[in-house]
Amino acid sequence: MTNMTTTTATTLLDNYLKAVGHNLPASQRDDILKELAENIRSQIEDREAHLGRPLTDAEMIDVLKQHGHPLIVAGRYRHDDRSLTLGRRIIGPTLFPFYAKVLSFNLGVTTIITAVVLLTLSVCGLPVTLRSAISALFWQLVIQLAIATLIFAATDRHFAAHPDKWDPWRPYADFSRFFSVPASGNAPESPVRVSRFQSLARFVAAALFLVWLKAITHSARWIFGGAVGAFQVEPIWHRVYLPFELLIFVLTVQAGIEFARPDWVRFSSAVRALAGVTGLAILGVVLNTGHIIAVRDAAATAANLRAAHIFNTWFFLTMLASTVICLLGLLSNLRRLTRDFRKPATPSHPAVPAA
Amino acid sequence: MRDTPSAPVPSPPGASPESQFENLRLELRRGCLILAVLAQLRTEQYGYTLRTTLAERGMEIDEGTLYPLLRRLESQGLLQSEWREEAKRSKRFYKLSAAGKLILKQLLTEWKSIGTSLDGIVKG
Numbered sequence: 410m411t412n413m414t415t416t417t418a419t420t421l422l423d424n425y426l427k428a429v430g431h432n433l434p435a436s437q438r439d440d441i442l443k444e445l446a447e448n449i450r451s452q453i454e455d456r457e458a459h460l461g462r463p464l465t466d467a468e469m470i471d472v473l474k475q476h477g478h479p480l481i482v483a484g485r486y487r488h489d490d491r492s493l494t495l496g497r498r499i500i501g502p503t504l505f506p507f508y509a510k511v512l513s514f515n516l517g518v519t520t521i522i523t524a525v526v527l528l529t530l531s532v533c534g535l536p537v538t539l540r541s542a543i544s545a546l547f548w549q550l551v552i553q554l555a556i557a558t559l560i561f562a563a564t565d566r567h568f569a570a571h572p573d574k575w576d577p578w579r580p581y582a583d584f585s586r587f588f589s590v591p592a593s594g595n596a597p598e599s600p601v602r603v604s605r606f607q608s609l610a611r612f613v614a615a616a617l618f619l620v621w622l623k624a625i626t627h628s629a630r631w632i633f634g635g636a637v638g639a640f641q642v643e644p645i646w647h648r649v650y651l652p653f654e655l656l657i658f659v660l661t662v663q664a665g666i667e668f669a670r671p672d673w674v675r676f677s678s679a680v681r682a683l684a685g686v687t688g689l690a691i692l693g694v695v696l697n698t699g700h701i702i703a704v705r706d707a708a709a710t711a712a713n714l715r716a717a718h719i720f721n722t723w724f725f726l727t728m729l730a731s732t733v734i735c736l737l738g739l740l741s742n743l744r745r746l747t748r749d750f751r752k753p754a755t756p757s758h759p760a761v762p763a764a
Numbered sequence: 765m766r767d768t769p770s771a772p773v774p775s776p777p778g779a780s781p782e783s784q785f786e787n788l789r790l791e792l793r794r795g796c797l798i799l800a801v802l803a804q805l806r807t808e809q810y811g812y813t814l815r816t817t818l819a820e821r822g823m824e825i826d827e828g829t830l831y832p833l834l835r836r837l838e839s840q841g842l843l844q845s846e847w848r849e850e851a852k853r854s855k856r857f858y859k860l861s862a863a864g865k866l867i868l869k870q871l872l873t874e875w876k877s878i879g880t881s882l883d884g885i886v887k888g
Contacts, residue, residue, distance in 0.1 A: 447810070
């Protein structure tokens with residue numbers, strides 16, 4: 410039985426509060442954490458006064474576990490009881506806000522892209538029926554919805570089955586068993602900073618985008634509806650497709666690793682910075698060409714040529730905006746990486762056996 | 765006796781009598797928590813002492829349930845709070861607001877009425 414030093418107790422409490430804070434509404438975060446910290450300190454002091462000695466490691470951990478998993482605690486402060494229920498609960502209130510965010514983003518982007526394409530076709534006088542528009546959109550949305558729901562439902566199930574299996578030394582690393590990553594022998598003193606739910610959201614979003622990319626490559630009808638026969642992609646698409654697909658795949662894997670090991674902050678920043686450089690290179694090649702869609706020779710009517718021109722202009726502007734976003738992301742990651750490498754190495758604590 | 769913070773989950777078919785009883789017991793107690801908290805906060809207290817006082821009186825509540833509940837009741841205007849120093853530390857003290865006093869009075873009337881009705885039903 411090891412009595413706890415003040416530094417150790419502070420580290421455990423700080424890590425716990427930071428883990429809770431990551432998932433609290435920003436407007437109330439400081440106030441909630443200040444109050445929570447005070448209540449936990451009072452509880453520790455009370456126990457120490459009762460025992461007549463400082464708490465042991467195990468007793469301190471017991472205090473934190475009694476308060477509950479950081480994600481569940483933060484969820485209760487959000488007062489958001491929305492959940493997905495189909496006969497029985499599929500996705501509970503703790504994960505639901507992240508599920509809703511991922512779905513809104515992915516489904517929103519898909520709907521906007523499809524709507525812009527179909528509207529352009531319609532404006533150019535090409536045949537776009539309501540049926541073909543609905544058909545083009547329907548399966549894309551259904552597939553994305555199904556994949557996102559499956560991933561979040563599996564995570565929720567695991568979470569509900571093992572609410573106590575988290576390590577207070579590393580309050581973010583509770584899913585390490587889920588991904589079969591053994592807990593390391595040492596726990597970091599510096600608080601981990603990557604939010605697990607953000608990683609999950611990025612993982613699902615990137616995986617869905619990858620599936621969507623495959624789907625539209627396999628069947629352009631999902632984008633062009635009935636007008637698919639009139640258009641073809643320019644050779645530049647075939648040149649950049651594989652690197653682009655690989656880039657999204659790497660980002661998906663990186664988000665998965667980040668989810669399992671959120672304390673690998675440098676790794677995450679390094680991969681994202683590398684992905685940013687690769688992304689900029691791909692965007693540079695695409696912007697240099699500027700065209701992605703061409704009209705097939707047999708369908709070179711004025712309406713089709715006009716539609717292709719509008720697509721390409723829209724595509725160019727989108728790529729330009731993506732370049733700016735990618736550049737800003739790259740600079741942010743490089744800055745974080747530089748800052749992290751400048752930090753001195755921190756001492757570590759022994760890992761706590763799993764509950 | 766501790767309360768479980770999560771929402772009541774109906775017992776699945778074939779659940780053991782112990783598990784069924786536990787679920788129903790928690791559901792029953794959950795309905796009384798707000799009443800207990802409001803009644804206790806007729807006297808000003810901060811989160812931790814409120815929890816220990818309730819526990820001493822047989823109404824133990826998980827920390828993860830009580831502290832968010834206090835904020836919810838405050839956002840509903842039933843409680844008011846202020847940060848104050850006590851023993852050289854800053855603590856957030858809660859007490860019943862005017863609206864909270866009125867609601868508590870109404871809830872207590874309802875509680876007594878339920879108690880009387882139940883007594884009659886149970887005694888047959």
